Amino acid sequence: MKHNSEVWVFIEQRSGKPADVSFELLSKGRKLADNMGGKLKSIVIGDKVKDIAVETFNFGADECYLIEHPDLHYYRTILYSRILDELIKKEIPRIVLFGATVTGRDLAPRVASNTKSGLTADCTDLKISDVNYLNKPFKDLLLQIRPAFGGNIIATIITPDVPVQMATVREGVMEMHKVDKPKEVKIKEIPFKPEETDNLLVVLEQHREESKVNLKAAPIIVSGGYGLGSKANFNLLYELAHAVGGEVAGSRAAVDAGFITSERQVGQTGVTVRPKLYIAVGISGAIQHRAGMQEANKIIAINTDPDAPIFEISHYGIVGDAAEVIPKFIEAYKHKLK
Amino acid sequence: MYNSIVLVKQVPDTANISGKVMKDDGTVNRAKLPAIFNHEDKIALEFALQVKDKFGGKVTAVTMGPPRAADVLRECLYMGADEAYCVTDRKFAGADTLATSYVLSEAIKKIGNYDFVFAGRQAIDGDTAQVGPQTAEKLNIPQITYAEEILDIKDGKIKIRRKIDGGFEIVECRLPVLITVLKGAAEPRPFSAKRVMAFKNAKSLMEIEKLVEGNSLLYADDLLQEYKSRKLFIETLTTDDLDVDLERCGIKGSPTKVHKVESVVLAGGNHIKIEPTRDGISGLIDSLMEDRIF
Numbered sequence: 001m002k003h004n005s006e007v008w009v010f011i012e013q014r015s016g017k018p019a020d021v022s023f024e025l026l027s028k029g030r031k032l033a034d035n036m037g038g039k040l041k042s043i044v045i046g047d048k049v050k051d052i053a054v055e056t057f058n059f060g061a062d063e064c065y066l067i068e069h070p071d072l073h074y075y076r077t078i079l080y081s082r083i084l085d086e087l088i089k090k091e092i093p094r095i096v097l098f099g100a101t102v103t104g105r106d107l108a109p110r111v112a113s114n115t116k117s118g119l120t121a122d123c124t125d126l127k128i129s130d131v132n133y134l135n136k137p138f139k140d141l142l143l144q145i146r147p148a149f150g151g152n153i154i155a156t157i158i159t160p161d162v163p164v165q166m167a168t169v170r171e172g173v174m175e176m177h178k179v180d181k182p183k184e185v186k187i188k189e190i191p192f193k194p195e196e197t198d199n200l201l202v203v204l205e206q207h208r209e210e211s212k213v214n215l216k217a218a219p220i221i222v223s224g225g226y227g228l229g230s231k232a233n234f235n236l237l238y239e240l241a242h243a244v245g246g247e248v249a250g251s252r253a254a255v256d257a258g259f260i261t262s263e264r265q266v267g268q269t270g271v272t273v274r275p276k277l278y279i280a281v282g283i284s285g286a287i288q289h290r291a292g293m294q295e296a297n298k299i300i301a302i303n304t305d306p307d308a309p310i311f312e313i314s315h316y317g318i319v320g321d322a323a324e325v326i327p328k329f330i331e332a333y334k335h336k337l338k
Numbered sequence: 339m340y341n342s343i344v345l346v347k348q349v350p351d352t353a354n355i356s357g358k359v360m361k362d363d364g365t366v367n368r369a370k371l372p373a374i375f376n377h378e379d380k381i382a383l384e385f386a387l388q389v390k391d392k393f394g395g396k397v398t399a400v401t402m403g404p405p406r407a408a409d410v411l412r413e414c415l416y417m418g419a420d421e422a423y424c425v426t427d428r429k430f431a432g433a434d435t436l437a438t439s440y441v442l443s444e445a446i447k448k449i450g451n452y453d454f455v456f457a458g459r460q461a462i463d464g465d466t467a468q469v470g471p472q473t474a475e476k477l478n479i480p481q482i483t484y485a486e487e488i489l490d491i492k493d494g495k496i497k498i499r500r501k502i503d504g505g506f507e508i509v510e511c512r513l514p515v516l517i518t519v520l521k522g523a524a525e526p527r528p529f530s531a532k533r534v535m536a537f538k539n540a541k542s543l544m545e546i547e548k549l550v551e552g553n554s555l556l557y558a559d560d561l562l563q564e565y566k567s568r569k570l571f572i573e574t575l576t577t578d579d580l581d582v583d584l585e586r587c588g589i590k591g592s593p594t595k596v597h598k599v600e601s602v603v604l605a606g607g608n609h610i611k612i613e614p615t616r617d618g619i620s621g622l623i624d625s626l627m628e629d630r631i632f
């Protein structure tokens with residue numbers, strides 16, 4: 001099957017507000033398209049979302065497909081996937097990227113199934129490269145890189161035999177950049193045709209709260225792991241964060257153990273952060289966690305286990321019990337401010 | 339009365355990986371990994387059992403995997419499933435989510451007569467959350483992912499609360515529908531002691547064949563009939579039983595290929611060791627202040 005060298009990014013919007021991850025993907029998509037000598041297209045679906053379509057050009061889009069209809073106000077799998085299925089089958093882009101949000105993780109697999117495309121979830125890096133696979137050369141494949149198997153390995157996934165390569169990426173993993181000189185706005189409006197099956201599922205109510213936590217913007221993050229042992233011990237982290245002006249986060253193990261809420265999870269399946277300072281307390285440092293914080297400017301690890309992998313990527317290491325180290329830290333910090 | 343099919347998976351316990359699991363060449367030694375019932379799939383089964391408790395109907399558990407995956411099906415029977423199907427064949431091995439969802443959708447079509455397909459949101463070995471939506475697409479039915487609570491079922495419709503980014507929504511959907519269930523949505527019921535006694539000897543076709551191999555006095559057909567008549571047979575579906583296109587199964591049917599696997603090697607630790615004392619920490623804070631971090 002013939003395919004072009006276009007990169008498409010599905011632009012997710014929630015009640016008319018675009019998701020950050022979509023613009024992050026446009027920034028990455030711009031690079032991928034340039035590497036292949038191809039175009040970057042944004043796909044905007046919703047009701048009265050033309051502003052978002054225009055905004056995508058600030059993040060590098062060459063062109064935008066805009067599909068607007070009152071029935072598309074709420075995201076619904078059947079409608080959104082039908083739109084993408086039809087567009088993809090008609091135009092056969094080389095790459096389609098989705099945010100690994102609840103919506104992206106609902107939509108991307110449905111579309112991949114219908115178009116028989118390869119799909120890799122939660123990539124931590126994407127690259128274009130020529131590849132020799134089973135002694136056959138392939139030009140400009142998308143390398144879909146992600147940790148696998150409990151973080152003991154990093155796998156590079158390719159989909160050499162299918163025309164469309166798809167991937168999802170978590171929010172914060174790619175960096176968002178506005179382009180210096182946006183291209184001229186070129187929006188192609190595509191009509192939406194309602195079908196009878198559209199109303200098999202209806203959205204009755206939707207409730208959203210602006211997240212009060214913004215880990216990505218925090219200059220200092222105090223993060224706790226399973227090693228802290230209890231929810232009560234997390235209070236120490238809140239005290240430290242309060243003292244130094246930071247936010248509290250946690251590893252997946254800490255979230256799974258119920259020590260902290262999932263919106264504060266740092267790592268491959270949580271948020272990726274790049275703070276000035278990351279203080280990792282009782283975090284062993286599995287690759288999935290490191291994927292979400294290793295680009296911090298400075299990392300301090302506090303752990304009772306001197307062999308914990310977290311020390312390997314830290315700038316400063318303190319071997320000791322958090323219950324003793326953190327109060328000393330707070331005290332010493334407050335003393336300096338005097 | 340509503341009939342449910344529940345998709346379950348046996349997964350390596352990736353949360354409890356010890357150093358020994360990695361071989362010297364950097365590959366994973368699967369034999370060293372304990373195999374467990376994927377937790378979110380257990381919650382999916384609990385959802386199905388609750389529907390049955392309230393409205394009646396049948397609960398059928400389905401897994402695809404190697405023959406030893408029959409272990410999780412026995413656990414389904416212990417919890418209350420009425421029937422279990424093991425979808426297993428060497429030709430299904432090495433499947434990615436696309437090929438897996440193809441075979442599962444064919445198995446579901448074969449079993450038929452369902453109002454709900456329940457599955458966990460994702461399995462801990464890959465965390466992809468793809469098999470649910472991909473199976474729904476192939477069955478050509480709606481999907482509700484990230485389900486948190488069943489609010490109501492009536493007039494051929496289900497009302498569900500599901501998680502969305504930054505909140506939740508309530509959706510109403512016509513049956514049949516595939517629903518993936520989020521962790522925390524329900525507490526899986528414990529095994530019933532009575533059911534453990536009743537089903538601990540339930541066996542799949544491969545397990546029965548293995549018994550025969552080890553004992554020249556047994557005949558496979560006779561034994562199979564006996565297990566069936568005692569309701570201890572775990573239905574087994576292979577390529578012979580399913581109307582599948584082999585090009586779409588297993589490795590052949592999987593577009594995603596592993597190009598490269600790198601074992602995670604940590605760079606030598608160049609970090610500065612700070613003593614956990616007042617003086618040590620005080621010195622650290624000085625350095626951070628010099629670097630304008632504080």
